[in-house]
Amino acid sequence: MKKYSIAIGLSTVLCLIAFFVRDQFLTFFTTEIIGESPLFKDSWRLPGQVLPTLIFIFSLWILPFLYLSVKNYCKLSSVRNQLLAILLICTSGSIFCGMRVIYLKFKVAQIHDLLRRAEFASDSDIPSIRFQDMHLESYLLVGLIAGWLLCMIIFRKSTNPKL
Template identity: 85%
Template structure:
């Protein structure tokens, strides 16, 4: 049991380091997908208002081993197939939540571009936009991981009880 926690802590630290180094690529990829242009980002955590989102992103990666371990221990999962399904479900739900947010933001950008084409706003009014600070992709990633964890807890806990 203690060995599992030691491995989870080590893996969590490695995943946090990986998340720290890939965050800029993550943001560039999804920002390019949303607006169609590739922004030049370097050290995005230094941008105003981006320290907390950077920490949320790093935390999202670091919490993965503990989410898996909590499902495995609470639901007493022993088969390799169910363990892989747990990891896959948690990661997939995080990706789905993040992807849904990207699709929503892409739709909003398309609406804004349509407004700009039709010029339905006066010249002195504010031009609508999607702010970099309003994307919240990290929060949706973390929420998706937590929903995946909860689904695993429900699926495997229910399946461990015998039918009455």
């Protein structure tokens, strides 16, 4: 029972952190993708951004429960395996989010290249990817769940000698 109360407390803290760092999360990745540094303030108030904000908060909220489920289901006892499980879950989420950023950077470069070649517009008129269409929060959540599944497969197989 103590494990669950610690997980609930940690999840609550992560929810608050997620709510306050979402603007920096968007600013960092938007700057990385389009090369400009927009300032986001209260991004959750923007139209259509309530659900992405909730997905981002949920992504950080679920982290302790993903780890706890891996630890309990796979019966992880060594500190090395526990740290490896946490690292694998977080790295998987980061990789999925990073792959989305790389894809969006590629798309922005294609748009700029095509319009410059066609000479339809000056640099200021070239359209770009809107931050509403990035869906980075969804990719982060899917990556965390993929990392959780990978942990379940790796550690369950290693703890069960019959497999």
